[in-house]
Amino acid sequence: MTSPTPAPTRRTVLTGTAALAAAGYVAAPSYAGRGGGGPGARRVTLTVLGTTDLHGNVYNWDYFKNAEFDNAAHDDIGIAKIQTLVKALRHERAGQPVLVIDAGDTIQGTPLAYYYAKIDPITQGATHPMATAMNLVGYDAAALGNHEFNYGIDTLRTFESQLEFPLLGANAVDPSTKRPVFPPYIVTTYRVGRGRTLTVGVLGLTNPGIAIWDKANVEGRMEFPGLVEQAQKFVPEMRQRGCDLVVVAAHSGADTSSSYGDALPFPENAASLVAAQVPGVDAILVGHAHKEIAQRYVRNEKTGQDVLLVEPYFWGNRLAVMDLVVEERRGKGGGEGGGRTSRWTLVSATGQSLNSNTVAEDPQVAAAVRDQHDTVVSYVNSVVGASAVALSAARAVVEDVPIIDFVNYVQADAVKADLTGIDAALPVLSIAAPFNRQASFPAGEVTIRDVAGLYIYDNTLLGVRVSGADVRSYLEFSARYFKQVSGTGPFAIADVTNAVTPTAPSGTPDYNFDSIAGLDAPLTYDIDVSQPAGSRITALAYDGIAVTDAQQFVLAVNNYRQSGGGGFPAVSTATVVYNRQNEIRQLLIDWVIANGTIDPAQYASVDWRLVSGGQPITVS
Template structure:
């Protein structure tokens, strides 16, 4: 197979003016040639509409991208009109049901598995006419009952060849599906679509999947199932791989590699196209040479949230009477050029309105404006708010237990640079904008030495600054590409981070809140979210630490409840400056 990249402009005779698509032109194929088109999305994360529930307005970003399945629907409609339904396949690469207040609301506030309502994401996918989807790691966030209800609502296969039933050892989802296209004047062509997902779910959603599901190495599963897909009659094999390319965010001794897509392409023969996801990158075309056959495998990764749709045009030719892929071309169609589909907007209008009303509920009044804009480089009251709520929840639960007398520390990270509690009314939307993930609260025991190791690891977020140098927040944060959410701040202790020192030797003056030095053998309780506690981010000690609290309470809801019960958010109740950046002993700022 020869593979080449088309520019987006070459594939997008787009609806720039919102007009109707042109009728499909007759494809110039002979009986021995056939063209097919594959459209792919990935990592929609609960986005049906082009709407930002946190800002309560249409979504916008600096790049000018748009988001949501309503935009994607218009792309699909246009391409379907261009090539004909008999030549089109539409697939999604997972992480569909977590990520916005809309998906949260219908998983937690009015869970569809209890109400019987259609899941808004499933309804939109089904209305667009998708052929298959692979299960993403975030599909497990709300438990298996919600996932089962979502799967029932889809009306097309939800795949996962490497996700096994822990009791039987059999696949818990369909490993693959076959889609046969019948084009007039041509022998039918069968496309096999195989689904694989990152094994990291065994770590990140341990509480939901342990004892229920097991996650097999993706390469091993592909080696088993690709030949089976071919044997079942597939002329073309497409692998939906909810994984990126590169290393893992966790210790691979506790789970198979997280991002095995390129390894699959190199090591497993018989694959024509792989749809890539999970890593939220905009990479419409990449070619990997299979080491067994020497054939090229086309990798395409649409951009997250529906910002782009990958278009793969496949040219098939008959070889000894069977279809073979002679050429594949990949490009990105940016959805910003398209209007939202009125059909999809109408489909979820009531659920959208319900969610918007929910997030705009006032839960408390703030005595002053609290902003997260500087939280990545100085102690801020809005992060202390998270720490206080987590500390209160864990300490209250441990009362009367063997751990009641231990100091309680709390870990939080600056998830959003734009989060703010305005002076005056604070809404659910404001709190959700601060704590953007659906994490639950857990707590573990650690030693003082382990806490220091943990902080040293977190401090790699900062670049080194020589003594006498000046700290620049733009130049000296996010070192090595470390994201803000991997800057963990610990409350319940005081400490300095000396930026003049190398990574691993930066934490100074580590003491408990009462000023007592934190001894290496001192046992403490540490409140932490379930993602981090499960090993996400690769922080030391936390994944193996004994769990002493796990009531499956969402941290975001704990924040809302704390504020609602008091009616007032006053930093005097929780603000506590307890960590500082220094350069050679001199405090930054």
């Protein structure tokens, strides 16, 4: 099946200079020629173009909807559109130094990326579509993201070998030598006039959370120290090697926080800390947080320099543009970051974020990946079974719905079938979260994309032994997702969900709200949202009998949770009794193929509810 190419009904698509103007571009001042630094002084503008969190998006296409991507803001996505902006800026700034970098999370996130990791893997000869596309864009370097490690080191190394630019990871180190196992940085020299050069270094930093999130893939093979600690080692080295400017590509958010609490000594989101605590950094391309920061400054605590931070929005719907203006230094002066004296002084650093939703996709990039895209469209639209009724995840964050029960049922059933010894006699429970509120199964034929839209992450399944006390504390932790409200409503969904917590300053994401269900008997409980977090779980019972602290269960969990993702209690230290490295999404697909029909009558029940003072609340 070849995907249709719909006409651009929402907007007019443009190319070249017109595209830049429509995308919100503000031309940088021209500093060619003499500057204000004395006789003969010159100014040069380095343009840094940046992307991040592309997550396998080449086209403006939603594989789960089998349609052109669209959202409430009418954003567009995909590296094919980003390339149009990059080409236009390169043309607009011809003769000036231009650097193109990425801040990570490239090879996971869409069926396109999954297909060439698992179905037709690049480790067996295929070329990754993101490698093809990024090579055509002409990136100079990219930082490693945490999702680069999802498919294992062999897949990552194969992807690396297919790139025409380096993957940087100064804080992905060998456990024995503590030296980086990927290049920590690059140094590039530009000719900027007769007899003059500008030397630019790019330092790549990835996320310490990889040690938790992909423990099964990296334990014993790589370690991930803090961003600040590694930047403090390598920025002076880069300055000593002659870097006039140091740019950091950091797969780490700007607003300091950690989803894993104190499970690691290094914060998950530390880009601002690098700016504040590491002298000699001039600008940071920020990634990981999936936020848009057009321009932010963080003052370095030692030098007083205002360091520029820019984060483009994810999936390729924004392109970051950083303009770093330097002036030729006259005479001697102190080097920055403990290095040698620079030939240039940074006099201005500005940022902006360009929107790709007015831009036509680049025909060369689009053509190069089209066959792989069409193959994946055919794959995800293949029918694997049927659903007895229409099922939706739209209200999964406020009520127990059958489509989430389906995930729990398949997970628990798979774990139970493999248990032996004393564990085989224990009740089996399962956790699941509403990853995608837009997920649904139609009444009738169900395709791979329907199932993949329900379970959008490449998690694997484990089973751990837990106590009744563990189950209660887990549910209490999960219930932090809800805002504290009084009365029984009616409330809007947003009135009660996505609560702000110390580890989620922008609101607890849906994927950190887990419900628990029993396989052979119901696990029932109420969540009292009138109570403060930590005191919300009431009437917790298994098969109608109150759960005791000492009671034993087997709990089906995904590898993200079991490795500590989200900081949930108990499961990361519990005894593992099942781990076949089976992907949960594939287990769901295989179940549908084997059973033919998804019928809620087989597995679904309403086992949890939101209450206020013991009375059910109404959520409109």
